[in-house]
Amino acid sequence: MPAKRILVVDDNAxxxxxxxxxxxxxxxxxxxxxxxxxxxxxxxAEKLKPDLIILDLVMPVMTGLDAAPLLKELxxxxxxxxxxxxxxxxxxxxxxxxxxxxxxxxxxVASELLLxxxxxxxxxxxxxxxxxxxxxS
Amino acid sequence: MSSxxxxxxxxKFGQYRRRxxxxxxxxxxxxxxxxxxxxxxxxxxxxxxxRPAFAWEVTHENTSPSHNIKYPHWQRQFEAALSEGxxxxxxxxxxxxxxxxxxxxxxxxxxxxxxQERQAISKAIGTLRAIQREKLGYPEWNTK
Numbered sequence: 384m385p386a387k388r389i390l391v392v393d394d395n396a397x398x399x400x401x402x403x404x405x406x407x408x409x410x411x412x413x414x415x416x417x418x419x420x421x422x423x424x425x426x427x428a429e430k431l432k433p434d435l436i437i438l439d440l441v442m443p444v445m446t447g448l449d450a451a452p453l454l455k456e457l458x459x460x461x462x463x464x465x466x467x468x469x470x471x472x473x474x475x476x477x478x479x480x481x482x483x484x485x486x487x488x489x490x491x492v493a494s495e496l497l498l499x500x501x502x503x504x505x506x507x508x509x510x511x512x513x514x515x516x517x518x519x520s
Numbered sequence: 521m522s523s524x525x526x527x528x529x530x531x532k533f534g535q536y537r538r539r540x541x542x543x544x545x546x547x548x549x550x551x552x553x554x555x556x557x558x559x560x561x562x563x564x565x566x567x568x569x570x571r572p573a574f575a576w577e578v579t580h581e582n583t584s585p586s587h588n589i590k591y592p593h594w595q596r597q598f599e600a601a602l603s604e605g606x607x608x609x610x611x612x613x614x615x616x617x618x619x620x621x622x623x624x625x626x627x628x629x630x631x632x633x634x635x636q637e638r639q640a641i642s643k644a645i646g647t648l649r650a651i652q653r654e655k656l657g658y659p660e661w662n663t664k
Contacts, residue, residue, distance in 0.1 A: 397619035441649060446661040468622065468645055473662065490625040490638075 387504055388415035390431065392424040392447070393439035393466070398489075402437060402466070405493050412500070419443075421450025428454055433461060435500055438483070440467035440474070451481035460511070462503040466496060591637055593627070594620035598644050601651065611656055614648055621645060 389406055391414055393399045399417045406412040415431050418424040420442040428436065436454060440447040451463055462484040467474065470488050478486050484503055487496045589595050597620040601613040621641050628634045628641075652658040 395615050395618055395622075397615065398622060401622075440661050441652065441658060443652075443656065443658045446659050448661055449659070468618075468625070469661070477662065489622050490629060492626065492629045 384411075386411055386413040387434040387500075388413055388431065389500070390414075390416050390418060390424065390427055390433040390436045392418040392421070392436065392442070392450070394419050394442040395439070398439070401493075402496070405497060406500075409497065421445025421447060421453075424450050425453055425457065428457055428461075432458060435504060436461055436463045437466050437496070437500070438463055440465055440469055447483075448477055448481045451478070451483050455482035460507060462500075462507055464496070464499055464503065591624070591640060593624040594641070594644070598648075601648065607655070610651070614651055614656065617644070618648055621648075 389412055391399050391402045391406075393402070396419075399419075403414045403417070406414055415433050416427045418427045421438075422445045424436070424438065425445075427433075436458075438447040438451060438454075447465055447467070451465070454461070454463060463482070465474070465478045465483045465486045466489060467486065468489045470490065475486055485499050487499050594617065597613075597617040601610070601617040604610045604613040621644055624637075625641060628638060649658075653660065
């Protein structure tokens with residue numbers, strides 16, 4: 384089973400490095416690219432077709448909420464996680480409206496991001512290849 | 521703090537997950553195994569340094585002994601961003617402050633204490649957002 388390729392989008396290089404470290408510690412994942420704003424994410428997503436996108440909200444040039452619908456249009460089957468310091472029902476509502484699959488707060492422990500990524504990818508695989516999961520259930 | 525126990529746990533989790541792909545037990549096990557892992561415990565890239573050094577070069581630049589530091593994990597970085605007059609350096613200062621706040625929130629994530637600090641962090645994030653918008657030209661995110 385090839386590792387799932389992740390595109391990490393965050394304007395803060397340090398946060399990107401931490402997310403990279405987190406996922407690189409897992410054999411199931413690899414960070415295929417990093418992008419520093421929504422526009423950059425669109426370019427990289429088109430070229431690399433990642434399996435999962437981790438998207439910051441507040442970024443220069445193009446915010447996560449502006450990029451998400453365009454990313455979904457480009458890669459409809461790729462789950463997007465909004466990974467943000469902003470919290471609250473308004474963010475959740477706007478995220479859902481933008482086609483984002485899950486919101487993980489940066490105030491939560493790192494493992495929450497990992498678990499959410501795994502849950503979304505498993506769910507996506509289950510939808511597209513149910514036979515693979517028949518033995519396990 | 522050594523990050524190897526964390527990495528070992530994460531690798532162990534990865535191996536377990538491959539063996540039990542799709543099983544609901546895997547998810548429950550994952551939650552148990554991974555609970556409590558924080559970004560601040562992960563090894564940082566070499567160019568960033570270890571967690572204590574993550575208190576930034578700013579710490580060494582702004583160490584007035586009379587300065588009252590209530591939140592040593594992020595206050596200096598935050599104040600450095602506030603007082604930065606050079607537009608070329610402002611983005612770096614804001615990024616440094618944001619990262620310090622992020623790591624501190626991680627440290628506080630599973631603690632029942634620190635409510636006052638969380639509120640201070642929330643206000644600091646709001647201030648950084650205003651700087652990003654007004655001085656760095658970041659677009660508004662909540663205009664819809």
